[in-house]
Amino acid sequence: MQKSLIAVIADRYRQQDFDALTSKDDLKPADIRRICFDLGIALIISALFQKVIFVAMVFLLRGFVSAGLDTGSTLFTVLNYTFSNISTYLPKILAFGAVYLKYRPLRRLDTQYENKSYYPLIFIPAMFAFAMWGSNITTCINYILQLLFGVGEIENVMDAIAPSSFSSGIVTLIFTAFVAPVFEEMIYRHLLLRSLKPIGDTPAIILSALIFGLAHGNFDQFAYAFLSGVIFGLMAVRYDSIIPGMVLHLINNFFVTVITYQKQLTGIGGLWDGLVNAAAALGNIIVNISYFAAPFVAVLLAFCGAARLTAVGGENKHRKLLAIFSPVFIIALVVMLMQFN
Numbered sequence: 001m002q003k004s005l006i007a008v009i010a011d012r013y014r015q016q017d018f019d020a021l022t023s024k025d026d027l028k029p030a031d032i033r034r035i036c037f038d039l040g041i042a043l044i045i046s047a048l049f050q051k052v053i054f055v056a057m058v059f060l061l062r063g064f065v066s067a068g069l070d071t072g073s074t075l076f077t078v079l080n081y082t083f084s085n086i087s088t089y090l091p092k093i094l095a096f097g098a099v100y101l102k103y104r105p106l107r108r109l110d111t112q113y114e115n116k117s118y119y120p121l122i123f124i125p126a127m128f129a130f131a132m133w134g135s136n137i138t139t140c141i142n143y144i145l146q147l148l149f150g151v152g153e154i155e156n157v158m159d160a161i162a163p164s165s166f167s168s169g170i171v172t173l174i175f176t177a178f179v180a181p182v183f184e185e186m187i188y189r190h191l192l193l194r195s196l197k198p199i200g201d202t203p204a205i206i207l208s209a210l211i212f213g214l215a216h217g218n219f220d221q222f223a224y225a226f227l228s229g230v231i232f233g234l235m236a237v238r239y240d241s242i243i244p245g246m247v248l249h250l251i252n253n254f255f256v257t258v259i260t261y262q263k264q265l266t267g268i269g270g271l272w273d274g275l276v277n278a279a280a281a282l283g284n285i286i287v288n289i290s291y292f293a294a295p296f297v298a299v300l301l302a303f304c305g306a307a308r309l310t311a312v313g314g315e316n317k318h319r320k321l322l323a324i325f326s327p328v329f330i331i332a333l334v335v336m337l338m339q340f341n
Helices: 005-012 029-066 074-109 120-149 166-199 201-215 219-239 243-260 270-304 317-323 327-338
Strands: none
Touching: 005 029, 029 074, 029 166, 029 317, 029 327, 074 166, 120 219, 120 243, 120 270, 166 201, 166 219, 166 243, 201 219, 201 327, 219 243, 243 270
16 A cells, blocks of 8 residues: 555654664664754744744833833943844754754764864964955955846945944944854854754754854855854864854954944043054954965865864765755745845
């Protein structure tokens, strides 16, 4: 008797018993397909939950404004960033956390890598170089759009959210340079990347970086975030820790924020202005060096062994790779892309 459609679909997504697995090579296409299916569901749920929380936070913020809170005040900026972070990070922590807990038993199959002492000397410039070229890609896309279609430029997000005063600039620096990297590394390189590692370290890094880029919700930051996410993911996998990537993420966001909002962060004189101006100058030097260093850093990563990862082996390798493209997972990525502005 021919199987029903539901039975066929169930067979395609039926996983093995985790306790029976002794190696990643033992994973079947159905296991990988199910991981990506679960991730797709988590992405869709987090997107919907984020919308609900965002609407609730908007009404709450409007309530404070109606009660007399000045929209130009520092308190308003603090509340705005706090509510924005809650609506952005909380749904992902809950959704990705559920997937992480389900696949946590497979962590015992992870490959532990031996790292050379000079690898940080490559990872650090690689992050800045890849980020710089991510920004250049956006610039090239802008130029092509203008040349071919005469359409407006992709909106610069950092300029769009520029603080209006010194105190607001400090709040922006704290949330952008310190709060965001901590939560983003925990969400995308711990909960998400670790959940994806059974499908293979390289695919896991690329997919987590792709989702990280899409999660920014705009074309201006996508390439920048995606390429940076590749480096952060590579560090998380090789060192089996998010701390190195978190530190580098903090440094990157700090310099980007200081360079972008240098005027808003200065003006009180004294030591503070001197430190901000010095940090901006150093950041600009790093950016300029990164622009020219990118090709050389990419070659170093390719040949020094730092980017050499263990792929999932065993039988049906090609079917395992194709299993990553679960329809629900693809739909979830499309949903994220449709929210771009």
